[in-house]
Amino acid sequence: MTTQPLNGSYEANVLASVPMVAVDGLRKTYAGGVEAVRGIDFEIAAGEVFGLLGPNGAGKTTTVGMLSTTIAPTGGTARLAGFDVARQPIEARSVSSVVFQDAVVDRSLSGRSNLMLHARLWAVPPREARARIGELVGALGLGELVERPVGSYSGGERRRLEIARALLSRPRVLFLDEPTVGLDPRIRHELLDLLADVREREETTILLTTHYLDEAQRLCDRVAIIHRGQIVALAAPGELLADLGDAVLELRVGGEASAARAALAAYGVPVETAFAIGSTLTVPLRDTSAGDVIAALDRAGVSAASISSRQPTLDDVYLRLTGDRLDAAA
Amino acid sequence: MSTTALTRSSRVAPTAGPAPRRIPTAAAAILTLAGRRAALTSRTPRQIAVPLLGPLLLALIAGPALKAATGGLRSHIDYASFIDIGTIGLLVPLSCIFAGLSVIIDREEGAQRELLSAPVPRAYLILGNLVVALGLAALQVVVLLVLAAVRGAHFSITVAGMGWFVGAVLLFSVFIYAAAEALASRVRKQEDYVGAVPAVAILPFFFAGALFPITAMPSVLATIAKFMPLTHALALMRYAFVDPRGTGLHAIWGMSNVTAEAWLSLGVVAVFAVAMMAIAVRVFSRAAMK
Secondary structure, rough: OOOOOOOOOOHHHHHHHOOOOEEEEEEOOOOOOOOEEEEEEEEEOOOOOEEOOOOOOOOOOHHHHOOOOOOOOOOOEEEEEEOOOOOHHHHHHHHHEEEEOOOOOHHHOEHHHHHHHHHHOOOHHHHHHHHHHHHHHOOOOOOOOOEEEEHHHHHHHHHHHHHHHHHHHOEEEEEEOOOOOOHHHHHHHHHHHHHHHHHHOOEEEEEEEOOHHHHHHHHHOOEEEEEOEEEEEEHHHHHHHOOOOOOOOEEOOOOHHHHHHHHHHHHOOOOOOOEEEOEEEEEEEOOHHHHHHHHHHHOOOEEEEEEEOOOHHEEEEEHHHHHHHHHHHH | OOOOOOOOOOOOOOOHOOOOOOOOOHHHHHHHHHHHHHHHHHHHOHHHHHHHHHHHHHHHHHHHHHHHHHHHOOOOOOOOHHHHHHHHHHHHHHHHHHHHHHHHHHHOOOHHHHHHOOOOHHHHHHHHHHHHHHHHHHHHHHHHHHHHHHHHOOOOOOHHHHHHHHHHHHHHHHHHHHHHHHHHHHOOOOHHHHHHHHHHHHHHHOOOOOOOHHHOOOOHHHHHOOOHHHHHHHHHHHHOOOOOOOHHHHHOOOOOOOOHHHHHHHHHHHHHHHHHHHHHHHHHHHHHHH
């Protein structure tokens, strides 16, 4: 790890190319020996949107908890804008904000009171806070809600308020911990539009955790796939997908798909990147063609109940790397 | 594992970016947190009224009735007024324990996570709550004393007496609120917390000389009572308003100088308050940090 604590301004920080988030060997073992995070490393540059992708229990929320200083790491280091989260927790919290999975606003207070509370705790000067609240209330469509008690908000409205709250202090690092979990599909898509807009307008570094692939593909510059507390892949979404080629062939066979995979290999089809789950075999068409695969199946005497071709997704990347399906595990 | 080098997004102009870090002053942070707690408390009026109910009935009805039934203390102290002060030993714990319940509600409803992610020391979260708990307890004590006076209680109030009274109530309230915070941080459910109320708020009331002088108890119990902060706090409050000779203080210390006894008792309550506050901060911080 080469980063140093910051003594200068944010501009100096950026000019020195210090990563906004620097995680080195970060580890968390809970009482009872449960290893939630098992030594992960990554860096996030200023202004980057970084996705931490994995199913429930993969270690995403524990990672965000350690970075936001509510969970004590048991090993490794993490720095936000140069501040060590274990040794300089207050400074680290001062440069960050979190949109949690669950609601954290005071329901009996109005939206504006909640926003003002956050502004005061993050030491935003009153005049600046009022202006910033006006700006965010307009941008996030909270104009007609902000004077009402938060208890009367719908789930989507409350999530919008929480995003406004988190952005109020202009955090250098914004954590979005599964921001769309529990929302119905329409509100979820509205929120994704809104986050895409935030991404364009706000000059902040974002760490987004999600188990929704479309969120990661749509919003993130890079994604890390986390599985059982370890990062198993880290790259831009496009690069991860490129490993699988332009298309994949999905075959549903009569018995175990692993037997069909072995049969394809015996007939010369490259199957290093193919993966079998139950009776479904997925063959990336990077180094072969659909015709070659189907011909090899015929020669091997393997019958397929269905054959379809489609574009690869991050789900395929995840499946290939871990043997688990994201949606099923989540 | 597939990785790429650290990249910087080209669409961001970081040099014009977010503001430098800002951390609120201690006073600003504590006042903000107290303001939040006051706003939430004002929306639950039962938190103000319910703790008052039992002690008020005790002071306004049971006290005079006990005086009539027993003939009083047969001393210079009016027994009904003695009980009026004694009921503060029930009122303050009930008030502070009720206030502590809000810590569990914060945790259950999620608001505590936002507070824990704020750039302030975690002890400030307790201090912010404490400010409101003290204000609430003070308001309730004033209501109790005013109604007792209207009923006919004999309080002899001097400037010095007011000092002793305020000091005793303040420090004892800090002690009991800190105990409430520590308890709220330790237990996971409201039911468990409410179940602990008799042990924390009511049991000491019967052993600390709230309804009768501790000398009326068996010597073993009287000795135990001398180690309880409530015993010292009540003796001080009575010394301040109804017992200028310091009979209660003398029963604890057995010295000839009542002022010295008062300072010693105030010191005892202060030590308990500081120690319990330190415990509360530690327990809260450990519970908040998984």
